[in-house]
Amino acid sequence: MGTAFIENMSWEAFRDAVSEDPVVVVPMGSTELEGPHLPLGTDTIVADGVARRLDGGPGVLIGPTLPIGYSKWFLPYPGTITLETETLIQVLVEYIGSLIIGGVKRFVFLNAHKGNNAAIESASRRILEHHKVRMGMLSIxxxxxxxxxVKDQMAEEGRFTHSGELMTSAVMALEPESVVENRIRADTVKPLENSLLNLKNSLGETEFMGSVQIVFQKIQDVTDSGTLGDPTAATAEKGEAVIKRIVEYAQAFLVEFRKLPLD
Structure with a gap:
């Protein structure tokens, strides 16, 4: 049995499904700067794509995908759309609150944008202050x-990078027509001489004396292209393997999450 999408259900079908104590999965993405070969909605495409491949049966419902998150540091690059963190928190509180009124007690955010993490945590903790529900997050x-x-060594890069090999592969698998293949090229964080600015990604994470910490930077000082890795080894086949692995993990997580007591 395939997983049901709330937006495609009648209110009566939703009411009946809620009586089975399901987990509602909330896919979250972003609309923001990516490399020149990827669409602005990459995170949303992947969050929605993973959600659509879940097969949780009657124990899982998929909520409407949120295509805009917190991406304020990317605003200097055209096409980025962002919400302030407090706005996003309020959106999440009201989204989840509506479903709580409808009888849902278990929620997992399926998040494909690290910039959403702070809002997800704050919203979840606010909700837990007032309701006996379960809140969780899966970070794609x-x-x-x-x-x-790291574990399966699928990436020649050896790690996940923004608009790099694994991200590009995932989009090739899910929405190949949106990848501009003649614009694929490797790029890195702009080199800087100070040892505290040995940046690893666009969020300002920097490795110093064996530990990763953060130095906040303007995005223009970090990247010109939006690509912070090497997507040249990306393939649709690799993307299918990545999505399959994530879906398998997510399904196992949801099974256990549904068993958690509500008290």
């Missing part, structure tokens, strides 16, 4: 790094 790109790049 963290899974891509931990499972696919």
């Amino acid at each position: 790109w963290k899974l891509a790094h931990d499972l696919c790049a």
Whole structure:
């Protein structure tokens, strides 16, 4: 049995499904700067694509995908659309609150944009202050790094990078027509001399004396292209393997999440 999407259900079908104590999965992406070969909606495409491949049966419902998150640092690059963190928190509180009124008690955010993490955590904690529900989050790109790049060694890069090999592969698998293949090229964080500015990604994470910390930077000082890795080894076949691995993990997580007590 395929997983049901709330937006495609009648209210009566939703009411009946809620009586089975399902987990509602909330896919979250972004609309922001990516490399010149990828669409602005890459994170959303992947979050939605993973959600559509879940097969949780009657125990899982998929909520409407949120295509805009917190991407304020990318605003200097045209096409980026962002919400302030407090706005996003309020959107999440009201989204989840509506479903709580409808009887849902278990929620997992399926998040494909690290910039959403702070809002997801704050919203979840606010909700838990007032309701006896379960809140969780699955981080798609963290899974891509931990499972696919490091554990399974799928990436020639050896890690997950923004608009790099694994991200590009995932989009090739899910929405190949949106990848501009003649614009694929490797790029890195702009080189800087100070040892504290040995940046690893666009979020300002920097490795110093054996530990990764953060130095906040303007995005223009970090990248010209939006690509912070090497997508040249990306393939649709690799993307299918990445998505399959993430879906398998997510399904196993949801099974256990559904068993958690509500008290």
